[in-house]
Amino acid sequence: MTTIRVLLVDDEPLTREILRDYLSSDPSLEVVGEASDGRVAVVQAGALKPQVILMDMQMPGVDGVSATKQIHRAHPDIAILGLSTFSTDRYVVDLLRAGASGYVVKDILPTDLTKAIHTVVAGESVLSPDVVRHVVHGLETSKPAEVIPDSSILEALTEKELEVIRLLSQGMSNREMAEHLYVTESTVKARFVKVMEKLGVRDRVQILVCAVENGLVDLTSRTA
Numbered sequence: 653m654t655t656i657r658v659l660l661v662d663d664e665p666l667t668r669e670i671l672r673d674y675l676s677s678d679p680s681l682e683v684v685g686e687a688s689d690g691r692v693a694v695v696q697a698g699a700l701k702p703q704v705i706l707m708d709m710q711m712p713g714v715d716g717v718s719a720t721k722q723i724h725r726a727h728p729d730i731a732i733l734g735l736s737t738f739s740t741d742r743y744v745v746d747l748l749r750a751g752a753s754g755y756v757v758k759d760i761l762p763t764d765l766t767k768a769i770h771t772v773v774a775g776e777s778v779l780s781p782d783v784v785r786h787v788v789h790g791l792e793t794s795k796p797a798e799v800i801p802d803s804s805i806l807e808a809l810t811e812k813e814l815e816v817i818r819l820l821s822q823g824m825s826n827r828e829m830a831e832h833l834y835v836t837e838s839t840v841k842a843r844f845v846k847v848m849e850k851l852g853v854r855d856r857v858q859i860l861v862c863a864v865e866n867g868l869v870d871l872t873s874r875t876a
Contacts (some may be wrong), residue, residue: 655682656773659702661693661719662735663711667758671706674762681769690719697723697730704769707752708735709743717746724751728854731772753855754778775848777856805866808850816843817863820856 658681662668668686675681685700687693690707691714697705705723709716720732734747734755744755753772756765768778809817819829830837844856851862862868 655680656704656769657682657684657700657702658769659683659685659687659693659696659700659705661687661690661705661711661716662708663688664708667708667735671765674765675769677762678766681766690714690716690722693719694722694726697727701727702730703773705730705732706735706756706769707732707747709747709755717743717750720747720752721750731854733768733772733778748857749861751858753857772855775845775855777860779857805851805862805868809847809868813843813847813850814868816840817847817859817868820844820860821863 658675660668660671660675660683662671665688668688672683672686675683684702685696687696689711693705693707694714696702707716707720716734720734723730723732728751732752734744734752735758736744736755737758747755754768754777756768756778760768771778806814815833816829819832824832826837826840829840833840844859847859848854848856851859853859853862
């Protein structure tokens with residue numbers, strides 16, 4: 653069985669120990685390294701070639717956002733999951749802009765953490781609907797007041813593909829999108845695969861970031 657290579661990044665030794673114990677109990681995962689700060693994480697990302705990095709957001713020196721930006725630029729194929737104490741950490745939007753695939757809280761259940769890791773390796777994102785709304789609000793309030801939609805991107809996307817992007821910005825799950833559009837969940841997933849190919853991104857979080865920053869969705873009309 654092929655294992656998923658994971659790098660742990662956190663300045664708290666106890667947190668790293670707990671995460672290591674969580675992951676070591678799952679034969680599908682392999683902890684290939686640990687780092688106590690972002691500077692070391694950047695070096696280890698290149699040396700150890702993990703598939704997933706669990707990245708603490710707040711660390712002395714090079715923080716999680718800065719490290720994520722550097723790693724994503726050099727190794728866009730590595731999925732990065734932010735680690736936070738709170739579900740609506742104020743650094744989340746910056747982390748996702750830097751290239752992360754989502755984030756989890758540090759008191760997450762072991763089974764949910766394992767699921768999250770497998771999810772990002774599969775090219776999907778890890779954000780609950782509530783967190784999506786928090787992220788969308790953060791992206792909306794931090795972007796320029798006037799954003800002219802990128803015509804080349806708009807021309808590349810079909811109306812059906814734009815539709816799933818809009819529903820994603822509303823925090824809908826695959827099942828909810830399928831019900832809303834009267835299609836199967838497989839159809840929804842297939843549309844997102846096409847969107848990722850056209851936008852040149854690896855997961856849905858980056859679809860969301862790209863959509864907001866290029867004016868592809870009207871966030872003022874999203875549902876609550």
